[in-house]
Amino acid sequence: MSSEPSGTASAFSGWSTRRWLRTGVATTLAVLAVLGSVGGWAMWRTSQITTELVDRRSPALIASMRLEQSLVNQETGVRGYGLSGRADFLEPYAQGVSAERTALRRLRPLVAGDAQASADLTAVEKLAGTWQERIARPVSSAPAAEAVRLATQRATEGKATFDSLRRAMARQQAHLEGERAAASRDLRHAVTLRNWVFSGIAVVIVAVACLVFEGLRRGITAPLGRLGVAAREVAQGRFDRSLEGAGPADLRRLAGDVDSMRRRLVEELQFSEASRTLLDEQAADLKRSNTELEQFAYVASHDLQEPLRKVSSFTQLLQRRYGGQLDERADQYIAFAVDGANRMQVLINDLLAFSRVGRVHNEHRTVDLEEVLDKTLDALSVALEESGAEVTHDPLPTVVGDSTQLGMLWQNLLSNAVKFRSPDRPPRVRISAELLGDTWEFAVTDNGIGIAPEYREKVFVLFQRLHTKDAYPGTGIGLAMCKKVVEFHGGTIGIDPGHTAGTRVVFTLPAAAQEPAAPDRKTQP
Known part of the structure; x- marks a missing residue:
């Protein structure tokens, strides 16, 4: 039981930050794709039912009611003309005929896909045709006296036929009203489902965002923060502070590299301290040597020049007093001695001037x-x-x-x-x-x-x-x-x-x- 989690942990322990980010982004995109598909389906379903209700069910019911109204206007006009013989009663009849044709053109395509509605429309058209053939057209086309006689003669048949037509139209409208009500219920259910789906999508997105932020905090920002704190402590001089890595593999490697650099710095500091100690000792030796050189310069400028001046003076004295009295070889030797003493004095003076640069004149x-x-x-x-x-x-x-x-x-x-x-x-x-x-x-x-x-x-x-x-x-x-x-x-x-x-x-x-x-x-x- 316990070996499996450790194996899983060891399997994920080698993942780098980039791999974690790629996996997290891919998973998030997959979840968002699924949620988007569900949300899209809910929107499509709502749109389909809305289109069905707005473009078919409601217009079909309205067209059926206008058809009924046109037939009622026809019946009222025919009945008035048959009772009174007055031609002005035929005007509602003519308007009803025109309105009937318009309503039928509108209603037929709306009920084309509904067998029951098509059957109801067929029944209404059949009964309306029978009534128009037997009652409406004969009465409306006859003269006034003949129209009154035909209306009286066929009053019972016309009433029975039109009552059947009314019942057929009532059935049609009841069926269309039921379909419209069912479509309305479906729309309400679809809207409710859509709202729940989008609420769920929002909840899932918030949950995914929280998981992403928490994963980034635990896997990246928190380990980086701890590493940064430790690095700043090392930068402030706590070189004994060990840097321990956590999180993805590359962050752990980074922590290891920084800690390795810290250890190297400690070694370099130890070496530098030893070198500084050696430099201090060498500086002390150099200072002592400079002091000895200054003492040497003092000796050279006083103690050495005095005997050199005596040698130069006496050789020059020998040259003046005995010049020409000795042989040529003796005169040459005396000249060599005088020249050497003079050059030695010039050399010492030049050396003293060279040693004073940066030390005496500063x-x-x-x-x-x-x-x-x-x-x-x-x-x-x-x-x-x-x-x-x-x-x-x-x-x-x-x-x-x-x-x-x-x-x-x-x-x-x-x-x-x-x-x-x-x-x-x-x-x-x-x-x-x-x-x-x-x-x-x-x-x-x-x-x-x-x-x-x-x-x-x-x-x-x-x-x-x-x-x-x-x-x-x-x-x-x-x-x-x-x-x-x-x-x-x-x-x-x-x-x-x-x-x-x-x-x-x-x-x-x-x-x-x-x-x-x-x-x-x-x-x-």
Whole structure:
């Protein structure tokens, strides 16, 4: 006994929401089709009886009564003419004859399908014909004196014949009245049946709607509501909240998938917590390392430079005092020592400047790049004049940043443009600025020796040199410094690969505000 329900439940447990909906809709449509058929039959039955009553029974009874009235008018006119001989009594007779023909034309098709009514009509027509043949037509067609004699002579026969006709018409009308009453009763029964059928249809529709809503509530909306509540609790941080599915198979699978996602989130959170702990430890190590680097920078700027200055001073002293007094090899060694000490001092100073980017100079404020560029050009005036360089630029905007670092950026870019100039032409440098959305794009274009495509990324790496120090002096930190300054301000920098006649360095900086247009400025050497 108990195994069958469990088997049925297990059979339906695999049904999805779509299958439940298809089955429910199909069942509902089938029930509605049956109810519609029953309702249609009830309407058709009522319509048929109404048509029978309105189009046949009632008109047949009315036509029979008009037939009787026409015959009575004929009898009254004939009898009056037969008694008085006055011709004006024949007028009702003539009207009755015409009315009789009209009533018969109307009545014959109405009783064609009813044997009893047809038999009654035949009897009435036969008796009416006998009366008209024996009494009405002879009297109505005779002169006044002859009509009185014929009426008197046939008075008894005429009365008996017309009484028989009256009885036949009474039977006909009684039968037609009975059929009309029966049709009325059938109509009332049909209307009652129709009303009950439609009431039952309404009750069944309401019951089906209640079943549909209850099925949707139990099978779909309630499980979805519980799943939604559980999902919101998980979203609010209760990751230990288990999600249990109910209802159709696809909703249970959905609950299982969401619960699987919850478990994965718990695992990810645990992993993230462990990673965060590790990151905190690494951040502490990085902070400690930065502190050590700052201490190293301090040592490099004070403790290392002092002995380096002594070495440089004494080697230069040796060079001045004993230059030319020793052999050529000794003079060369002293020159190597002086040059190495000087280059070491420059390298240390450049390293210190590189390490200070974003650490020492970190005052973000509104900076007028026109003013910064003017100061940079003043600082480089000697080099620009000696090389015959010409620097032109677009109107430069105002940005948010550190003025010292932006000055270092301009100085390194312009120094490189002058340093790596072509030997057969004076350097020409063009600085352009274009607003792209909320970012300014700057380009420093020169007509120098250019950079080979394979080195366009390498030049921004610290200490990367493309030439020997004898050909082009420097420490290889300039463009690395530019890259660090630009990235510290939230921009990007790179070499334009489409520019071949020289070098075009393109970098971006976040815009501070729109600047009004100004005429192009030109700086002569």
